[in-house]
Amino acid sequence: MLTAREVALTVTKALDDKKGMDIKLLRIDRISSLADYFLICTGTSNTHVKTLCDYAEYTMEQLGEPMLGREGHRGNSWELLDFGSVVVHVFTDEARRFYNLERLWADAEQVDLKDILVEENK
Numbered sequence: 050m051l052t053a054r055e056v057a058l059t060v061t062k063a064l065d066d067k068k069g070m071d072i073k074l075l076r077i078d079r080i081s082s083l084a085d086y087f088l089i090c091t092g093t094s095n096t097h098v099k100t101l102c103d104y105a106e107y108t109m110e111q112l113g114e115p116m117l118g119r120e121g122h123r124g125n126s127w128e129l130l131d132f133g134s135v136v137v138h139v140f141t142d143e144a145r146r147f148y149n150l151e152r153l154w155a156d157a158e159q160v161d162l163k164d165i166l167v168e169e170n171k
Contacts, residue, residue, distance in 0.1 A: 053134035
């Protein structure tokens with residue numbers, strides 16, 4: 050069984066592998082009982098949002114970490130994946146700007162992902 054941090058970092062890497070954009074990991078365990086982490090990501094289209102979510106779900110299933118729930122909104126403009134301690138939000142750009150979760154959760158600690166994400170300019 051993976052720790053909450055391991056789940057969060059594994060899903061982060063999966064989203065990055067499928068070209069998820071502007072990935073942010075917020076540690077919320079000190080300010081909310083909803084989860085330990087919120088992972089936020091942007092897809093380039095509704096289809097890309099679905100692909101990102103499908104791959105994240107597949108990746109975690111392969112590691113024996115079942116997803117507790119998956120919710121879609123408005124034709125895949127926003128999908129939520131619930132892994133218990135980690136809640137993943139994948140948006141289209143427009144939906145992400147509309148909901149602005151980073152502002153809503155401004156008190157959360159943003160986890161540094163520089164060692165996890167692939168650098169585009171290598």
